[in-house]
Amino acid sequence: SPTYSYILTSSPKPGVGLITLNRPKAFNALSSALFKELNDALSKYDEDRDIGSIVITGGEKAFAAGADIKEMAPLTFSSAYSTNFIAPWSHLAKEIRKPVIAAVAGYALGGGCELALMCDIIYCTANATFGQPEIKLGVIPGAGGSQRLTRAVGKSRTMELILTGKNFSGKEAGEWGVASKVIDGGKDELLEAAIQTAETIASYSRVAVIAAKEVVNKSQELSLREGVDFERRLFHGLFGSKDQKIGMSAFAEKQQPQWKNE
Ligand code: CO8
Helix, strand or coil: CCCCCCEEEECCCCCEEEEEECCHHHCCCECHHHHHHHHHHHHHHHHCCCCCEEEEECCCCEEECCECHHHHCCCCHHHHHHCCCCHHHHHHHHHCCCCEEEEECCEEECHHHHHHHHCCEEEEECCCEEECHHHHHCCCCCCCHHHHHHHHHCHHHHHHHHHHCCCEEHHHHHHHCCCCEEECCCHHHHHHHHHHHHHHHHCCCHHHHHHHHHHHHHCCCCCHHHHHHHHHHHHHHHHHCHHHHHHHHHHHCCCCCCCCCC
């Protein structure tokens, strides 16, 4: 895409928006400038009626090797605090309503690991390298890593990872449930699998897909009882959609539903 310097965007399959982090010289280090572009592309896909799901990937060597250490090095408390440094990173987790799949090959370290954890689904290659090495730089994860990793793999393992800064492999990410699929191949096979899943998601009612993402995310924030209540409200609400009528009558008529996304 001609308007971006650090990312590429394309639609490899109907309904699928692909964002490729493309700052190979710095292992896709996530500078503020890169993140601004990423947020812009995410918002555009989120608003685009032709797009049903989004894939974020990087290169063969690096998904992203973290926040840009050279940009961070001179920050002071007052500059970080007053400019709310890193806050724009929350855009993906807070505002994007369509499902986002991270396809991780190579390094996903620090902010790169946190970016993957902000996505709804992670696919990775077996030899991908995840980690939260911030402790080695004299800081801690700053984009949700301590919270999301704990929810994904539990406290003891997260403590060990964050306190030692040791990496973990894509294979381990799969075994621990951080990643839902581990690909025994390279970036091409990984991307193919991620795009295929994105295409499946994009083939369903947009209304139901957004509701599904919303209720699963609530499970991370609410008590079980509140979460189940929340789910039921939204479930009831979907009987007000055209797609519920379309989906259920297509089943009865043994036909493929033609979603209206309404
Ligand atoms: N930031 C800036 N530049 C980077 C980064 C980074 N995170 N990672 C790699 N680069 C650059 C290198 O400086 C180098 O540039 P140059 O050629 O100009 O010297 C180039 O990428 C290639 O890197 P290496 O020469 O080091 O390549 P290697 O193959 O030897 O090593 C590694 C690759 C293992 C990925 C190594 O580069 C590395 O350890 N990188 C740093 C990983 C790291 O510590 N990440 C965590 C950063 S802290 C963070 O993300 C905090 C997040 C908090 C969220 C809020 C933050 C704003």
